Amino acid sequence: xxxxxxxxxxxxxxxxxxxxxxxxxxxxxxxxxxxxxxxxxxxxxxxxxxxxxxxxxxxxxxxxxxxxxxxxxxxxxxxxxxxxxxxxxxxxxxxxxxxxxxxxxxxxxxxxxxxxxxxxxxxxxxxxxxxxxxxxxxxxxxxxxxxxxxxxxxxxxxxxxxxxxxxxxxxxxxxxxxxxxxxxxxxxxxxxxxxxxxxx
Amino acid sequence: xxxxxxxxxxxxxxxxxxxxxxxxxxxxxxxxxxxxxxxxxxxxxxxxxxxxxxxxxxxxxxxxxxxxxxxxxxxxxxxxxxxxxxxxxxxxxxxxxxxxxxxxxxxxxxxxxxxxxxxxxxxxxxxxxxxxxxxxxxxxxxxxxxxxxxxxxxxxxxxxxxxxxxxxxxxxxxxxxxxxxxxxxxxxxxxxxxxxxxxxx
Numbered sequence: 001x002x003x004x005x006x007x008x009x010x011x012x013x014x015x016x017x018x019x020x021x022x023x024x025x026x027x028x029x030x031x032x033x034x035x036x037x038x039x040x041x042x043x044x045x046x047x048x049x050x051x052x053x054x055x056x057x058x059x060x061x062x063x064x065x066x067x068x069x070x071x072x073x074x075x076x077x078x079x080x081x082x083x084x085x086x087x088x089x090x091x092x093x094x095x096x097x098x099x100x101x102x103x104x105x106x107x108x109x110x111x112x113x114x115x116x117x118x119x120x121x122x123x124x125x126x127x128x129x130x131x132x133x134x135x136x137x138x139x140x141x142x143x144x145x146x147x148x149x150x151x152x153x154x155x156x157x158x159x160x161x162x163x164x165x166x167x168x169x170x171x172x173x174x175x176x177x178x179x180x181x182x183x184x185x186x187x188x189x190x191x192x193x194x195x196x197x198x199x200x
Numbered sequence: 201x202x203x204x205x206x207x208x209x210x211x212x213x214x215x216x217x218x219x220x221x222x223x224x225x226x227x228x229x230x231x232x233x234x235x236x237x238x239x240x241x242x243x244x245x246x247x248x249x250x251x252x253x254x255x256x257x258x259x260x261x262x263x264x265x266x267x268x269x270x271x272x273x274x275x276x277x278x279x280x281x282x283x284x285x286x287x288x289x290x291x292x293x294x295x296x297x298x299x300x301x302x303x304x305x306x307x308x309x310x311x312x313x314x315x316x317x318x319x320x321x322x323x324x325x326x327x328x329x330x331x332x333x334x335x336x337x338x339x340x341x342x343x344x345x346x347x348x349x350x351x352x353x354x355x356x357x358x359x360x361x362x363x364x365x366x367x368x369x370x371x372x373x374x375x376x377x378x379x380x381x382x383x384x385x386x387x388x389x390x391x392x393x394x395x396x397x398x399x400x401x
Contacts, residue, residue: 091401097206
């Protein structure tokens with residue numbers, strides 16, 4: 001079960017000057033679904049500080065501090081940001097859920113990518129075992145057409161299948177990325193939670 | 201608290217839901233959320249063979265006012281990376297509806313109907329989504345019952361569910377299968393990701 005990781009938070013400024021933050025700065029509690037009930041004149045995005053990240057985590061959400069720049073978006077006076085517009089309001093968030101296959105070593109519990117077959121920490125690997133020879137087989141006969149893996153030693157007398165001794169497991173790691181979408185005055189802004197490096 | 205999202209697979213005659221978190225979903229010749237290496241897909245001597253269909257849904261719980269516009273997409277290289285020989289018809293395919301959402305309704309209360317159908321087949325081949333006799337009932341009669349999933353990219357994702365949902369839900373499901381030609385390449389395949397996106401406020 002994946003949760004979005006917040007690295008910046010928004011503050012809505014209403015036409016009367018009042019402000020509604022996404023996270024309470026004192027408790028870290030999320031106000032994302034609080035019904036402000038009034039239009040928004042300005043939206044500010046601040047990076048999450050280490051202290052605020054800790055408070056947000058204490059409330060059950062996932063946050064990490066960042067040094068993202070402060071962003072400010074102002075709506076034209078006669079066209080405030082409409083949070084009640086449907087089917088989508090002028091300001092909403094998008095979640096992107098991806099699954100990444102990862103491997104885990106049964107001996108040392110190291111987690112690593114799928115590009116390696118051998119545990120990088122303890123060098124454990126899945127191996128084929130022959131019950132007749134009572135030994136691990138480094139180069140088995142792999143018969144794709146019959147979906148068989150056989151012992152090359154026993155092949156000469158009585159062909160025998162091998163058993164996989166599995167110590168490297170696969171699992172899916174869930175990652176949920178998130179970004180904000182803000183539409184002001186006909187322009188659509190994507191507010192990402194990371195800084196894009198520009199080549200100088 | 202912000203939302204929690206996961207993908208579930210539906211299996212069995214009644215569509216039992218299993219979260220794929222910390223599991224490995226594999227296309228194979230059985231109806232199972234975690235088949236390990238059992239019943240691998242077969243390369244046919246002629247025509248095509250198919251994997252058993254996979255039915256997946258997005259599960260979202262937590263605090264939100266509304267979730268809508270659920271899409272899925274890939275990186276466009278499933279056929280190439282898995283040696284399916286696209287030139288000869290091999291592909292990863294996704295169920296498609298001629299109009300409206302492409303997703304499969306799986307909950308009467310949430311979606312109005314439940315059109316789930318268990319994946320079927322035998323040890324040599326599953327039944328394709330668009331099989332004229334044993335295909336998926338929700339898709340097989342469409343004029344375009346399947347799309348090549350390699351055409352579902354970030355810029356043109358496949359719309360699964362318009363929503364909207366205002367409380368914890370399972371989205372409409374997406375149904376996938378593999379179409380395997382005789383020229384497909386044998387062997388273990390590298391893992392690949394499917395991305396699900398949604399709007400939330």
